[in-house]
Amino acid sequence: MTQSIIDVQALHKTYPSSNKAVLENVSLTIKRGEIVAFLGKSGCGKTTLLNMIGGFEPASSGDILLDGERVTKPSQKSIMLMQSYGLLPWRTVYHNVLFALENSTLSKAEKHTRVLKGLALVGLSDRLNAMPSELSGGMQQRVAIARALAIEPEIILMDEPFAALDTFTRYFLQDEITKINKEQHMTILLVTHDIDEAIYLADRVIILAPNPGRIYKEVTIQLPRERDRASRDFQHYRELIFNEFHLSHEPPAIEYNI
Numbered sequence: 001m002t003q004s005i006i007d008v009q010a011l012h013k014t015y016p017s018s019n020k021a022v023l024e025n026v027s028l029t030i031k032r033g034e035i036v037a038f039l040g041k042s043g044c045g046k047t048t049l050l051n052m053i054g055g056f057e058p059a060s061s062g063d064i065l066l067d068g069e070r071v072t073k074p075s076q077k078s079i080m081l082m083q084s085y086g087l088l089p090w091r092t093v094y095h096n097v098l099f100a101l102e103n104s105t106l107s108k109a110e111k112h113t114r115v116l117k118g119l120a121l122v123g124l125s126d127r128l129n130a131m132p133s134e135l136s137g138g139m140q141q142r143v144a145i146a147r148a149l150a151i152e153p154e155i156i157l158m159d160e161p162f163a164a165l166d167t168f169t170r171y172f173l174q175d176e177i178t179k180i181n182k183e184q185h186m187t188i189l190l191v192t193h194d195i196d197e198a199i200y201l202a203d204r205v206i207i208l209a210p211n212p213g214r215i216y217k218e219v220t221i222q223l224p225r226e227r228d229r230a231s232r233d234f235q236h237y238r239e240l241i242f243n244e245f246h247l248s249h250e251p252p253a254i255e256y257n258i
């Protein structure tokens, strides 16, 4: 049986500045090496959930266990990858990736090896000395992925990482992510608004309902890897998730008092 890496137990979240619950009674278990996508209407708490799993935001109640240990602060076990690449414009590609290891106790040689490995995994070994301004958006996001990989985290948390990119660059990076997941057996949690991206990448899609944010439905994607977006099976999941997604935030039925 595959061991679970993340256990979210009866999680509630209300931000101190508001008295409205953002997340209510969220429980889920994520297996090591799994890719899980979160879909849901804007404001239903997807980013909040990811931030809490990353240790950036405390829970109001409930627990998050990572490898059996309670998450109370950010750790090197999980890395957040954002839509904005966050590269330092005055550093080369190599030095941007190295930056992630600056506070680590690794030797200089080990850091060098990790940087080269990370950049090789995203196909950028030939751009070590390039400046971020010389790279396309897709390449900059690959540098950001390499930087995350250099840390060798167990979990990568992705908050709409490809939303700002054009379709083909997005497809290319989605393939990179599945390759990295397969080769490195990394657990990947992905927040997206793109149903196709969720089906293409995920082993499991979790649909959240809003007000307060809660798990509405889980869909296991039983398609072999090297998924074909044009296949009938893919179409089946597209329709299934599309329908569930709309049901998840249907306005309540209007009551008429006659």
Ligand SMILES: Nc1ncnc2c1ncn2[C@@H]1O[C@H](COP(=O)(O)OP(=O)(O)OP(=O)(O)O)[C@@H](O)[C@H]1O
Pocket (backbone or CB within 6 Å): 015, 017, 018, 022, 040, 041, 042, 043, 044, 045, 046, 047, 048, 049
């Ligand atoms: N730091 C904060 N303080 C107070 N309220 C917040 C804070 N961060 C988020 N919220 C509120 O929590 C709710 C959920 O926000 P969150 O960003 O988690 O949703 P989301 O599903 O990721 O939305 P989107 O898809 O638009 O990114 C929203 O109503 C938002 O206004």
